[in-house]
Amino acid sequence: MYNEVSVFVENKPGKLSRVAELLGNAGIDILALELADEGQYGVFKILTAEPERAKEVLSNANIAVALNKVAVIEIPDRPGGLVQLAKALENAGLNVSDAYGCIIERGKRAVFVVKGDNLEAIESAARNAGLTTLTSLE
The missing domain is CATH 3.30.2130.10 (VC0802-like)
Structure with missing residues (x-):
């Protein structure tokens, strides 16, 4: 987180x-x-x-x-890059109450900032889908 x-x-x-x-x-x-x-x-x-x-x-x-x-999750910066995370959250039955994203490295990496009822479960679902959760942005 x-x-x-x-x-x-x-x-x-x-x-x-x-x-x-x-x-x-x-x-x-x-x-x-x-x-x-x-x-x-x-x-x-x-x-x-x-x-x-x-x-x-x-x-x-x-x-x-x-x-x-919040949960900060690294996703690929490409068309459809958010789908992997969105599907993981859907499959885990997790709802997102607020979110926004930004590009970290154009064409390679973006992050998606997520709020929800259970941030630990959101991070776990993301990791289970092969995504990285960030605890530092340095």
Whole structure:
């Protein structure tokens, strides 16, 4: 399992640039970002190699932030690359409540970030399907 950085902000212009600037100035690379719109508020879900440090930087700037457990699964970066994981989860009867992906190495490797009721079972199903679960993104 891995820690995803969840940042809670008002849904106003400039919030994304503020978070990006703080992390960039601290030398923290954003590998993937998903924005969930919740009306007047939004949640940035950030994948970085340094989640604990990112939380500290944002907390010190009085930004509401939390770390949430997710499964980070390496999949092939090719058409149909997600099918192997999706089928493994389906066959294990596992539901995905939230997910997003990013390319790590174009044409070779991508990662799929998954939330669900049972992250250990999700990771186990992925490994049983021959996929790699990541605990570090360095």
